[in-house]
Amino acid sequence: MITITLSNTGVFVTPNFYCGHMRVRSDFSLRLLLDKIIELGVSDHVRNLVEDSRRHMGDRSPYRGGKTLTDLLRQAIAAAREEDDGDTAERLEDALSYSSGVMLGPDLEIKYQLLSHSREIHGNVLRSTLSSAAIWFGDGARTFLKDKPQASVNDLLTFLDGLRSMEVREHPDAPGTYSAIRGTRETMTWLEETFRDRLRFQPGIGDAVAAATPASASASVEELADAVLLRARRRALDDFRAVVLNRHSSERDLQRALENNIWIFGGTYLTPHGPRRISRGIELDLTLLRPDGTVHVVELKRAAVPILTHQRGRYVPTNEVHRAMTQTINYLVTLDEDRASLTARGIDVRRASATVIIGHPDFEHSASEPEVDEALRIYNSHLSRVEVVTYKQLIDRAAQSLRMVPVVE
Known part of the structure; x- marks a missing residue:
């Protein structure tokens, strides 16, 4: 059974799935x-x-x-x-x-990205619940004002106050509240905690969204399409930033976040990305292809790793960075050795290059962001076909490209 109570501080759901003895969950x-x-x-x-x-x-x-x-x-x-x-x-x-049974399933799935699109799925549940609640309260308010057209604002607020506490019933003619399977009750508990402690309302956000979209009366179809694409890319970049800043994100989590957003690397690469198993014995994290068939290898490492250490009074890259760079060079050597078969497939490896993405200034224990950037600048100056960048640098470059897109008035 569950009871839903609406109060000044939010929505409270009292579930019964923690009552009594609960067996250890193993799933x-x-x-x-x-x-x-x-x-x-x-x-x-x-x-x-x-x-x-x-x-x-x-x-x-x-x-x-x-x-x-x-x-x-x-x-x-x-x-x-x-x-x-x-x-x-x-x-x-x-x-x-x-x-x-202490930690809720949705929290576990979101924190550790256990299932594909976990954040999106639970975010949709939250949006759907908010939308349904808004419609329900709006319909109630309209019905009240229709029945009592002379009602004042205080009368309407008093009516809405009466809706704060309600018992959800399964059938209109049957007493009691809804009974549900464990997963449903757990989702309701997660919604309760989210509404109460984690939901932040930002005034004016609707105006900001509207301002980013050209008015339909004066904009062409192409301009509207560009505005929609720009908003989608901003949202995708925010989602990618959230994955990067989650210190529990694995290389696979980061790869999933980038696979459908090749634009983050700039506009010179074709979408979708090329095959990961492009040559014998190697499997690349991401294979980017330019229009002329030139290959660009992307090697992804975790963001939540320190990438600088001290040596003789200077910041220098850690062994983690050296290993990633060496691994990437070996990929380029393998591609070069297999160039005959790759050329026959229209893939040019003679001018192949690579990017290693690793670390983020937020996970550095001692070095500041400028010190990280300077150390990598010096390190990259001694490399020819491979560049090492942080996830912060990659995100900043993508954000800058989005800011340069003109907004249609």
């Missing part, structure tokens, strides 16, 4: 999280403990849970804490909270 989402914890990098000792949890769960539904699972997770948390690996400990604590 596909938890399995994905444990896989991701290993993917993001852990010590051999912690990895063995996490894999013990995975083996206990099994490979397919129904997954095993119980006290054994929570004990294994606690052991892994203790090991990560002992190694001062705070990020891994946090992820494992979230796994334990989720399995214990």
Whole structure:
């Protein structure tokens, strides 16, 4: 059963799925999280403990849970804490909270991007709920004013105050509230917390959106299409920035966010991107192609990694950067060795180049953003076919290109 109450501070939903004894939750989402914890990098000792949890769960539904699972997770948390690996400990604590029914499924899916388009799916649920609520309250207010045309503003507010607390019923002729499966109740609880604690209303945002779109009376179809595309790209860049700044994002999360937004790299590349397995023995993160068939390799590394260290009083790139750069050079060598077959397919590797994207100033512990930029500028000056950039630099370049697009009045 659930009860919905509307108050000055928001919407409150009281679910019953935490009442009484609740068994340990062990499902596909938890399995994905444990896989991701290993993917993001852990010590051999912690990895063995996490894999013990995975083996206990099994490979397919129904997954095993119980006290054994929570004990294994606690052991892994203790090991990560002992190694001062705070990020891994946090992820494992979230796994334990989720399995214990404390952390909600939508929060877990959004935080760790466990499913494709998790943020978009739950955002649509929130938008749909807000829209339905607005329609419901609007219809109620219109009906009230139609019945009482002489009503004052205070009368209308008093009427709306009476709608704050309501009990949702399954059938008009049956007492009681809706009963729902666990997933539905969990979504309602997530909506309650989102409405109460996380929803921020920004005045004037409708005007800002309207200002970015040319008036239909004076704009051509092409101008309207350009305005829609510009808004879509701004939204896509905001979404990509959110993935970058999430320190739990893996290389695969970053790759998914970029695959459908090749425009972020500039307007000189064809869409869609080229095949990842372009040559024997290698699989590229992204293969960009220019109109003349020239290849540009993109190697993606995590954003939440430090990329600078001190050496003799200077900031220099870390071994993580060197390994990524060397890996990318090896890709270019392989492409060059396979140039005959690639040329026959219309792909030009003689002028192939590459970009390594790694790190973000927000995840640097000691260096500032200007110091990061300067260190990479010096590093890149000694390279010829490979450039190393941060995700911040990539986002800033894309944002600048969007700002340069003229707005149709």
